[in-house]
Amino acid sequence: MANVASGKPYLTPNEAAALLMVAPATLRVWADKGLLKAHTTAGGHRRFLREDVDSFQRARDPFIRHSDDGLRVLVVDDDASLTRYLIALLNDIAGIHTSTAGDGFSAGHLVHTFRPDVVLLDLMMGGLDGFQVCRQIKSDPATRHIRIIAITGYPSVENIERILAAGAEICLPKPLDEEKLLALLKPPRWERRP
Secondary structure, rough: OOHHOOOOOEHHHHHHHHHHHHOOOHHHHHHHHHOOEEEOOOOEEEEEEHHHHHHHHHOOOOHHHOOOOEEEEEEEEHHHHHHHHHHHHOOOOOOOOEEEEEHHHHHHHHHOOOOOOOOEEEEOOOOOOOOHHHHHHHHOOOOOOOOOEEOOOOOEEEEEEEHHHHOOEEEEEEEOHHHHHHOOOOOOOOOOOO
């Protein structure tokens, strides 16, 4: 980390990742997608100009925290592979704490024990579906402050209208737009639970 603070004009992938508070793997994905400009040395190694990293960081304003314990995100989905993907994505970001539930009943318990700030909620699950879970969270004075971001493989107009009426702030279609999801997890002003 000493080199990061030295003021040199270029950074290695590990140094750039440390500055942006993400895993080097996330940095590689951003570079591969062209989101963060990278240069390749004659030896084939990636380097990042400090000014490019600083500009990228200012543009993204990554996950400013409004509390000491970070952002708590509960992922509720019966699709284990999607859940693993979301947890890996979110765990790459400093200050985000995650937990998972594979069904609506487990979600109801975790809402009270894990105390999430945000619930990523699948609509179609066996037992209690996402619509019921959302209504329960929003009807309880102790949990109604929790933000609900619904996700579904069935983004019909009817499903979207139903979940928004139940209290979700948005409904994202699957496959998820990673950039949109991450932007949604960065509210302009975070209000902590009572």
